Amino acid sequence: MIRSVADCVEALIGTYLLSGGVLGAVKVIEWMRIIPPQDEFAEYLHRRVSTAITDKMTTPEDINFLLNYSRNDVETILNYKFNDPSFLLEALSHASYIRNRVTRSYERLEFLGDAILDFLITSHIFENCRELKPGEMTDLRSALVNNVTFASYVVKLGLHKFLCSELNPTLDNAIIMFVDHQVQRNHEIVEDVLYLLDEEECIIAEYVEVPKVLSDILEALIGAIYLDTGGDLSKVWSVIYGIMHKEIHLFSSRIPQQPVKVLYEKIHACPVFGKAQVIDREVQKIKVGVTITKNDAQHTVYGIGRNKSQAKRAAAKMALKVLSSF
Amino acid sequence: MIRSVADCVEALIGTYLLSGGVLGAVKVIEWMRIIPPQDEFAEYLHRRVSTAITDKMTTPEDINFLLNYSRNDVETILNYKFNDPSFLLEALSHASYIRNRVTRSYERLEFLGDAILDFLITSHIFENCRELKPGEMTDLRSALVNNVTFASYVVKLGLHKFLCSELNPTLDNAIIMFVDHQVQRNHEIVEDVLYLLDEEECIIAEYVEVPKVLSDILEALIGAIYLDTGGDLSKVWSVIYGIMHKEIHLFSSRIPQQPVKVLYEKIHACPVFGKAQVIDREVQKIKVGVTITKNDAQHTVYGIGRNKSQAKRAAAKMALKVLSSF
Numbered sequence: 136m137i138r139s140v141a142d143c144v145e146a147l148i149g150t151y152l153l154s155g156g157v158l159g160a161v162k163v164i165e166w167m168r169i170i171p172p173q174d175e176f177a178e179y180l181h182r183r184v185s186t187a188i189t190d191k192m193t194t195p196e197d198i199n200f201l202l203n204y205s206r207n208d209v210e211t212i213l214n215y216k217f218n219d220p221s222f223l224l225e226a227l228s229h230a231s232y233i234r235n236r237v238t239r240s241y242e243r244l245e246f247l248g249d250a251i252l253d254f255l256i257t258s259h260i261f262e263n264c265r266e267l268k269p270g271e272m273t274d275l276r277s278a279l280v281n282n283v284t285f286a287s288y289v290v291k292l293g294l295h296k297f298l299c300s301e302l303n304p305t306l307d308n309a310i311i312m313f314v315d316h317q318v319q320r321n322h323e324i325v326e327d328v329l330y331l332l333d334e335e336e337c338i339i340a341e342y343v344e345v346p347k348v349l350s351d352i353l354e355a356l357i358g359a360i361y362l363d364t365g366g367d368l369s370k371v372w373s374v375i376y377g378i379m380h381k382e383i384h385l386f387s388s389r390i391p392q393q394p395v396k397v398l399y400e401k402i403h404a405c406p407v408f409g410k411a412q413v414i415d416r417e418v419q420k421i422k423v424g425v426t427i428t429k430n431d432a433q434h435t436v437y438g439i440g441r442n443k444s445q446a447k448r449a450a451a452k453m454a455l456k457v458l459s460s461f
Numbered sequence: 462m463i464r465s466v467a468d469c470v471e472a473l474i475g476t477y478l479l480s481g482g483v484l485g486a487v488k489v490i491e492w493m494r495i496i497p498p499q500d501e502f503a504e505y506l507h508r509r510v511s512t513a514i515t516d517k518m519t520t521p522e523d524i525n526f527l528l529n530y531s532r533n534d535v536e537t538i539l540n541y542k543f544n545d546p547s548f549l550l551e552a553l554s555h556a557s558y559i560r561n562r563v564t565r566s567y568e569r570l571e572f573l574g575d576a577i578l579d580f581l582i583t584s585h586i587f588e589n590c591r592e593l594k595p596g597e598m599t600d601l602r603s604a605l606v607n608n609v610t611f612a613s614y615v616v617k618l619g620l621h622k623f624l625c626s627e628l629n630p631t632l633d634n635a636i637i638m639f640v641d642h643q644v645q646r647n648h649e650i651v652e653d654v655l656y657l658l659d660e661e662e663c664i665i666a667e668y669v670e671v672p673k674v675l676s677d678i679l680e681a682l683i684g685a686i687y688l689d690t691g692g693d694l695s696k697v698w699s700v701i702y703g704i705m706h707k708e709i710h711l712f713s714s715r716i717p718q719q720p721v722k723v724l725y726e727k728i729h730a731c732p733v734f735g736k737a738q739v740i741d742r743e744v745q746k747i748k749v750g751v752t753i754t755k756n757d758a759q760h761t762v763y764g765i766g767r768n769k770s771q772a773k774r775a776a777a778k779m780a781l782k783v784l785s786s787f
Contacts, residue, residue, distance in 0.1 A: 242595035243587065243595055243598070246583065246586075246587065246595055246599065246602075247583060250579050250580045250583035250584070253579060254576045254577060254579065254580035257572065257573060257575075257576035258573065258576070260572075261569065269568035269569055269572055272569065272572050273572065276572075368694075
């Protein structure tokens, strides 16, 4: 019996080899669970991914037109020349850009680019910061890899000007406000971007609204370059490093610390956080106060954020500022 | 004047070329900001990383001894043979394993491996699930890439038995409890691992404590394989795919959904979540109830978790179970 089953299997595989070729035979073997299912992904890692164009009739001029003829400008900023500009078009196409029927909008590239940025920066830290403790490596990575930092680079490089979208006053306004703020701060790159409010002699720090679309642009562009290079991570890294090298070196030599942790370490300041208060239910704004002691006097400062931990962070940053001032 | 400065620079670079070689000269040019600082990382991506051994006197027998002679067993499970078993030793060395003075403990490899897993699974989803919406891709990734899933694989494969650590009754107990639970559930891989408690006719679902060390083991092993292959991501992917392929296919064809979202979509059940209650301040346990309507009767079920959103998730899962039962 066993013998005849084996014969039968052999015959089946033989038939497939003749009719379906090697791949057909492999599929039969897989289906019979003789070998575990194979994945083509390992191969894909070294394979060129085809174009982002979904409509075969598209001409290069169509792409240039949809990009508002911005290809050269963006390539100069990124210091990267696209082999296939349709990847660039996809990376810059907001979901509202319905005029573009040639590629999808950027969300899928953003999903991919986000993971690439995280992996390459993690690898860089792993390789170059051998003396750091694991906790410090994590702090360094979160100072570099976050939406605020990415949005700040986009604004600093002026990449947001090339986003293709329909008119959206609310979104455009939010972008303009963040851009103004960054211009005033001379495009400083930090994880915590705070407004200072002075209200009736009490100091309040509020998180600046950073429109997600700004960090999306960087992530999508990185995803696009990865595909355009056929998955060449060292080329992708050259682009990322070209943009981020200053902060990579700066933060590596002096790792930005968590403000709440740093404040708790100032034992003489006796920091005490108050209860979180919801101050705006619609847009989820939370306010937290912290009381500190300085020169025998108590000071209370407040932080406002999207959630309790962000509000605490803002308050701690303010408290540290008060403690370091004379 | 300009001429003589240029001459001086040339001379300096010349001197460095003679004394410090090309790299020295490049460093001088970089230091003078003539060319932007270069990074060796792009090159590193294609370079073999040297051994994990910190003590040059170490013999292969030392490594085998410190691994408790488990190399073959682990290699068979992973279907991967290490070129340099010191990477394997580092991946399996808990911080408490002070007997190992040959490599560091696994935290740095875990930091690296975590980013590799995220990147490779993201790439796989991007490449293979072209029909998914961006939100679905994110849901699919979080169902696959999380500490509970990783810990479940480690226990299913029995890799936790090879962790090298000093006796730690609290940790060992937590591991044993999770292992027992997984054995009872036939090593099912899901994101939410819940205990059901029946207390005075009220249904409570509590999150099972998943010791972080278990998911750390998988992440550290992936980091170790990446270094051992000299950064060959397709070889790393073969190992990951060998472990995870069943759930990758299963979850891709039926994406696990967020239970809170699914419950809110059951409008006839009129789900109403109660306030979050802190039930154990020491270990941060939060309890949330949700009331649902079924066959004109109201039922309240509870979820317990480490934070409010986890507790809500557990409660929603229970509520969905009640709704689907007869």
